[in-house]
Amino acid sequence: MSVYIHTKSYNRNRAAAFLAGRWEVGAAGSRESRRMPAAVIMAGGRSSRMRATYGPEHKALVEVLGVSLLERNLTGLIVQGFDDVTIAVAASEGTIHEWARSRGQDLAASTGARLTLYLEEEPLGTIGALGAISTTGATVVVNVDNLSAIDLGAFLREHEASGAAMSVAVHVERFSIPFGEVRVADGCVVEYSEKPERSLLISSGTYVLGRTACEQIGSGRRCNVPELVRSLNTRGGRVHAFKHDSPWIDVNDAAGVARAEALVARHADRFSPAAVK
Numbered sequence: 319m320s321v322y323i324h325t326k327s328y329n330r331n332r333a334a335a336f337l338a339g340r341w342e343v344g345a346a347g348s349r350e351s352r353r354m355p356a357a358v359i360m361a362g363g364r365s366s367r368m369r370a371t372y373g374p375e376h377k378a379l380v381e382v383l384g385v386s387l388l389e390r391n392l393t394g395l396i397v398q399g400f401d402d403v404t405i406a407v408a409a410s411e412g413t414i415h416e417w418a419r420s421r422g423q424d425l426a427a428s429t430g431a432r433l434t435l436y437l438e439e440e441p442l443g444t445i446g447a448l449g450a451i452s453t454t455g456a457t458v459v460v461n462v463d464n465l466s467a468i469d470l471g472a473f474l475r476e477h478e479a480s481g482a483a484m485s486v487a488v489h490v491e492r493f494s495i496p497f498g499e500v501r502v503a504d505g506c507v508v509e510y511s512e513k514p515e516r517s518l519l520i521s522s523g524t525y526v527l528g529r530t531a532c533e534q535i536g537s538g539r540r541c542n543v544p545e546l547v548r549s550l551n552t553r554g555g556r557v558h559a560f561k562h563d564s565p566w567i568d569v570n571d572a573a574g575v576a577r578a579e580a581l582v583a584r585h586a587d588r589f590s591p592a593a594v595k
Contacts, residue, residue, distance in 0.1 A: 354399040355474070356453040359391050360445070361407045361414060361462040362438045368463075371572040378407070378414050378462045380569070382578045387462050387569060388417065390589070392425055392433075398470050400458070401431040406447035409437040443542040448527055449535030457532065461523040465578055466566040467588035468524055473560050477526040483555035484531040484546070487522040489562055522566050530555055564588070 361378045368377035378388040388405070395403055403426070407414045418435050426433040436451050448457065456477065458470055468487055477485035494515050501509040525543070534549055535541045547557050565585040569578045582589055 354401070354471070355456045355458060356402045356404065356451075357395045357400040357458040357460065358404045358406055358436075358448065358451060358453075359388065359395070359460055359462050360447065361388060361405055361411075362442060362447060363444075363463070364408070364441075367571045368569075372575060376411055376414055377570065378411075379417060380575060382465065382569065382575060383582055386417075387465065388414070389421065389425070390465055391460055391462055392422060394466075394589070395458075395460070395470075396425065396429055396431055400470075401429065402434075403431060404434040404436050404451055406436045406438060406442075406451065408441070409439050441540065442538075443540045443545075445525075445527075445543045445546055446535060446539060446541040448532050449539055449541065450537045451532075453532070455529065457527050459525040459527060463569050464523045464566065465569060465582065465589070466522060466524065467564040467585065468522065468562055468566070469564070470524075473524070473562075474526060476560050477528075477558060480558040481556065482558035483528050483534075483550050485526040485558040485560050486543075486547070487524040487560045487562060488519055489522050489564070489566055490517050491520045492517050519561075522562070523568070526560075 361376070363377075365375075365377040368380060369375070372380060379386045381387075382390065392403060392405075405414070405418055405422070407418075415435060415437075418433060422433050425431075436447055438447060442450075444461075445459070448459065451457075456474065458474065460466075466487075473485065473487060492515050494513055496513060499511045499514050500507050521543070531546065531550060534553070534555070535546060549555075550557050565581055565588055567574070567578050567581050569575060
């Protein structure tokens, strides 16, 4: 179920001043003039890990350096040129609905953007809402529990050039194994590494879905991203990988909040303005 939030009339001079400070979304040194497509912020999860370790609020409203994850994602989209944004959220999460109708509405109104709530009456998985949200053309999808400085304009251009049904932003993440790793040959330990690190190419939780991918999901059907990728590959729909090295973090528990605050502080120039005043 979609709930449209009417934006208030706004001060054009104030909006123009903010828009003049947007990130460049074209090639380096140029300003992108094209209109960006619709974007969706996925916030439909139960937030069980965050609530168990940090407090009763849904992770969407947990603050990183004084600004909620939801606000950081919304302003991050606005400053990159997105003016049609939907927040997909569980129908039971009333505090998020209220945030969208108050603070979210003010943020959107200050730049003339449209903000819509899509309420999930039943859990639809990590990507299922896209089967029901009405959009035309490509749709950019971000997850509320991720913070990143991905250049979404570059992501869109690469997606369109690839001709793929769906694109997934990917990056290299280093992981520390908390055990000693051994290599055995002929019954003998020939190598021993204490707490080694490994680099893996992982999903950044940011996607571009074309109309074919959205139709593949189907309206009102639960669907997770791995299932959609398998389905597209099985049916001949290409899934493109957009490689980037932008700052990125997944924020799902109390420890993640602390890491996110450190990341944002280190890369303050790469993240969107904390708020639209």
